[in-house]
Amino acid sequence: MIELTRKQVVIDGTPRIVMAGEVHYFRVAREEWEQRLDLVVEAGLTAVASYIPWVYHELPDGTIDVSGTTRPERDVAAFVDLCADRGLMFIARPGPFVMAELKNEGIPFRVYREHPEIVPGGWDGVPTPSRTVDYLAPAFLEETRRWYEAILPVLVPRLQPNGGNVVMVQLDNEVGMLAWVTNSPDLTDHLLEHFARWVDVKYGAARPYPAAPGGDGWAEVVRSPSEEWAGPLRVDLGEFMRERFADYVVALRTMAEDLGVRGVPFAINIHGTEGGSGTPFPIGISQLVRTYSGIPGMVSGSDHYMGEATLTTMSDLYVINAFMDAVHDDDQPLTSLEFEAGSGDYGAGAEMQYDPSTAELKTRLCLAQGNRLVNYYLFAGGINPPLDEVVDDGNDRLSFTGERHGTAAPVGPEGQRGFAYAATARTVHAVTANEPWLAVMDEEHDExxxxxxxxxxxxxxxxxxxxxxxxxxxxxxxxxxxxxxxxxxxxxxxxxxxxxxxxxxxxxxxxxxxxxxxxxxxxxxxxxxxxxxxxxxxxxxxxxxxxxxxxxxxxxxxxxxxxxxxxxxxxxxxxxxxxxxxxxxxxxxxxxxxxxxxxxxxxxxxxxxxxxxxxxxxxxxxxxxxxxxxxxxxxxxxxxxxxxxxxxxxLGATAGVSTSTPFPGVITTTTASADGQRALHLINVSGAALPTTVTLDGEELFDGAALQVPPRSGFVLPLGLDVAGVRLLGGTGEVAGVEDGAIRFRPFLGLDDGPGHVDIAPGTVVLPGDGYEVTPFPDGTVRVTPLDAAAELVVRVDTRSPLVDPNPEPGPELVIEASQRA
CATH class of the missing domain: 3.40.50.880 (Class I glutamine amidotransferase (GATase) domain)
Structure with missing residues (x-):
């Protein structure tokens, strides 16, 4: 069972952080699927996402193969089941549009040839330069239903409530994006008729347009506006298209539900980044807000490509998350359905290369703001197969990118570990270690x-x-x-x-x-x-x-x-x-x-x-x-x-968290849960180690000493975390895992007056040992401090007694380890 409640993703009663990677089965040879999925598991990911492209599964004669009859890679069920065999959840993205650098954005060539009326013209009737369509054109909806009738029966028995591993289904992809990036509204005759009815309802006889909606001259009024009504028309088109996109998504959801897709969330992918900038991202929210905002069973996911993690990038990302949440209801969580991953070398020409820490820093910021699902796109590259029909477009392959695809991905086109694989895996494992509290925490806000x-x-x-x-x-x-x-x-x-x-x-x-x-x-x-x-x-x-x-x-x-x-x-x-x-x-x-x-x-x-x-x-x-x-x-x-x-x-608003650093670069925030757990999030996006003092709620942390925050790093520090029965009140070490009765920590952040430490709540016995000292406080709190910052720290804790006892009675023990400083 999957629930979206209190901005959490709850699976079988447990709040989860879903860490996914996009792996395109149709770009990987069938005999290599298992090797790619093994790398997914090794990286610590808990889910796989994939587009399911209509253009790939439909043959030139119009028949649809989703069972592998014509190519083994077309066996969708086999790929989903392989994911299940490895304990991986699956996020299905069947379109009809999928983009993914595919020809026609994933729509079969036949659809355009047989239904020219669905292809819109834009301003002044000029043909649109993209391969968009009038989404609500009857012929397009009928073709889409035919595609859904082929693919959704494969997914329905594999839905999580039905005992399978499919936990989410995305409806279409980046709806409205093609019209935005080309400034070409979908002004088909069919759309203009719908717009005319909308204008009549809004204005009645007081309309600002010289021609009666739907009457003679109406198409010219909209397609080639005069300055007299250009202002109202710009506003009206934006409002109208929001409703039209909402109607389209309702049509897709109705088709899916009629075919048995129930009990899992439907997702809407929000586009909007452009040229490495996140500032236009809310254009996608504006276009699609009515498709999901406040609608039960719907979730929106960000789609962002902004390059290297810098102060500029992180500012954009913070706004993206804040604005997405602003239009959600009290239950809808933040998710990211396309979270840029890899090295940035998309053209395989070494034109650019991101620092491997980029995905980690962005991931940490998103999780601090309450993201519950991150899908790394693209996690594994592949090879674009040939089209089944010759279209004479220069490569005759499924994608316009040529033969190799996903050269920037953590896993390369031939299945090799890429430049960013190790860093991505490190990030995912860090998230998994902190999942129990991150999955239920919300960011705290100032006034x-x-x-x-x-x-x-x-x-x-x-x-x-x-x-x-x-x-x-x-x-x-x-x-x-x-x-x-x-x-x-x-x-x-x-x-x-x-x-x-x-x-x-x-x-x-x-x-x-x-x-x-x-x-x-x-x-x-x-x-x-x-x-x-x-x-x-x-x-x-x-x-x-x-x-x-x-x-x-x-x-x-x-x-x-x-x-x-x-x-x-x-x-x-x-x-x-x-x-x-x-x-x-x-x-x-x-x-x-x-x-x-x-x-x-x-x-x-x-x-x-x-x-x-x-x-x-x-x-x-x-x-x-x-x-x-x-x-x-x-x-x-x-x-x-x-x-x-x-x-x-x-104006009377003070920052709840304040830092003092010699140079800009450190971003801080805090998260808290309803049961009283709390964490401090520190992210240093600069390339320099920055000494950072932290004041929280008016009190200096760490007795006013400066944390030594390494370059290009992030940390989740305890302010009150319940870890395997022990409450960590505070400290400079991030939990790295609970294994075999032991809590592991990342290397502790040092302080300018000595090594870091971790404070453990009263009621816990800390056993003495080599490599650390134990300092009890009058209130029963115990501080553990490493003697050698570079040495492994192992602390044994007995939770039965509130006293620090060097010779406790035998009983249950908890081992806390701090791995070596990097």
Whole structure:
């Protein structure tokens, strides 16, 4: 039985962290399947995921082989059963779209040839450059049903509730992505008819369009918009497509359930990273939010490719997780269905190579934020088989990548251990050792929430000739989310703030909290009103960006500016001969004069000026509003732990975790469970060892001594963990496993005044031994400290007596080991 409850994945009554690896059976020779799965098991993974591509299983005559009649690699059941034989769960991804660098994104060539009406044109009727389709076209749905009728009966008897190992089924893949990346809405005649009915319901006779929906000229109005209605059309298309995608997923789920897929979660894969950046990721949330948000039995999974783990990457990843969670209900967990793995050398030309620690650092951050499933994509590479029909496209193989595929994967195309295999396996084993508490812990948050304005990400459709559409999309893209230059989020993370996000179109921030919001000139009236109401009721707001002055459709909207009695001038940008710089005042000072990319003149009638240009023109203000306050910083500021921490402190929000390091690079957060367990998460993304003091809830940890955090490393340190009957109150060692009555630790982090230690709760007898000293405290706590930082530490613990006894009576023992320092 599989349950999604309290943001946990509960399998047969036990909360789990599912660690999966993507292995494409169709890219691996049948006789090599077992060797690949043995490497999966060796790495410590507990599940395998795989696309099941329609284009591979359908033959040129239209028949479908999923049993291996024509090729042994087409025997899907055999592969799933081999996974089961090794105790591996299976995540099925049958499409119909699968992407995976396949021709037609996984749709058979025949479908396009026989049903040309499903292929959309975009703006001005120009054919779309991608192989997308009108998802709800009757012919496409009928073809999809035919595919599901072939593949799902293979999966149904193997579902986990039926005694099998299939624990999740993904419906389609990256829905809406192809239209977004090409800026080509799926404007088929069928879609335009549906859109016409939607517009009629929304507007009635008050519609902003010159032609009656569905009447003469309607197609031209949508495909080639005039500036008169370009603004409303951009907004309407975004809203409409959310509903259409939701209808599509309902159709797929209904087909699957009709065919017997029940009792396991259905997954939706959220796309959105682009060019190594995670900033556009919420575009995928915006497109697909109605396909899964608050719907029982549905789970969303991130799909991210951002390269090397850096402060920039980790800031993006933190936002991805926070924004995904903001639209989930109280039960829906965070998952990642495509978690970038490997060395980064995707083209096998050594153009790039990630540090092997990259996957570990990203994994640790995601788990600290509550991810319950991570699927490393691609875990094992393979060989793209030839197509069964000649299409004369240069290689006539299943994929456009050529013969070898997955050259960056931890396991290479020929089954060899890749550059990142050992590091990935080390990461998975570390997660497994900490699974009992990670599976039930949630991140603790300070009184800070990052504002998610989902409509600011509805920027996937804009006519290239429309100045209004282009202006709106440019403004929204520059200022949304983490703020320009990621200044908001990166600064908060470096300042030790732990925060989630609030979906501002749907709910208000927590009463009394500080809302942190990146926004530009375009901000919906309803959102402006919600921001104002939050401040008037005693909340506080930190807003980075120019003064909002337009609604999303381009119409004037000054709700926030009017509430603040705030006048403003034009945005002044840098140029080849002008270098705007700003100076801090009041609580923001001292802060060095800093060059910025732009600044906007603000003309406040009340409150304090906290930022000006070097000539004294205000561009940052702190304005009282009702019982609360709004700080507006109207300049393209760089990330600054000092400035933004001062801003949040002035607004009454202090960081629950604070660190002191000589250079940026350490990210900290804490997690806790309902039964009182707690952990500190430390991640050093820099290439330098950083001494780090940690203050938690106002108290210095480790008596104020600095932890020596190695470069490119991460740790889960106990603040109260129940491990095999012993409570670890605190310390500098991460649990590495419980085996044969022993608790193993990773090498302890050292302190600047000596070796690290672990504190064990009262009620535990610690036996003396070589290599460590035992220090009892008056409250019964016992501290164990290694004498030689490089030596293995073995501590024997008897849980029967609260006294430190060198000669205890024989009884049950617990062995705690600390392996050698790296």
């Amino acid at each position: 800070v929430e990052l504002g998610l304005v989902l409509d600011a990400y509805a920027t996937e459709y804009h006519h290239p000739a429309s100045a209004l559409m282009t202006d709106a999309v440019t403004d929204l893209t520059q200022h949304r989310g983490a703020g320009q230059r990621r200044a908001l989020v990166r600064s908060l993370l470096l300042g030790g703030y732990r925060f989630g996000a609030v979906h501002l179109e749907e709910r208000s921030p927590r009463a009394g909290s500080v809302l942190v919001l990146g926004a530009g000139r375009y901000l919906a009236a309803d959102v402006q009103r919600r921001v104002v109401a939050h401040a008037e009721a005693g909340g506080r707001v930190l807003l980075l960006g120019p003064v909002p002055e337009r609604d999303l459709d381009g119409s004037p909207c000054h709700v926030l500016a009017d509430a603040l009695d705030l006048g403003h001038g034009e945005v002044v940008r840098d140029s080849g001969h002008y270098y705007p710089s700003v100076v801090a005042h009041g609580w923001a000072a001292p802060w060095p004069e800093t060059r910025v990319g732009w600044r906007q003149e603000l003309r406040p009638t009340r409150g304090d000026v906290v930022l000006t240009d070097v000539y004294g023109t205000a561009c940052g203000v702190d304005v009282p509003l009702g019982d609360g306050r709004v700080v507006l910083l109207a300049a393209e500021l760089p990330s600054s732990r000092e400035l933004f921490t001062r801003a949040l402190t002035a």
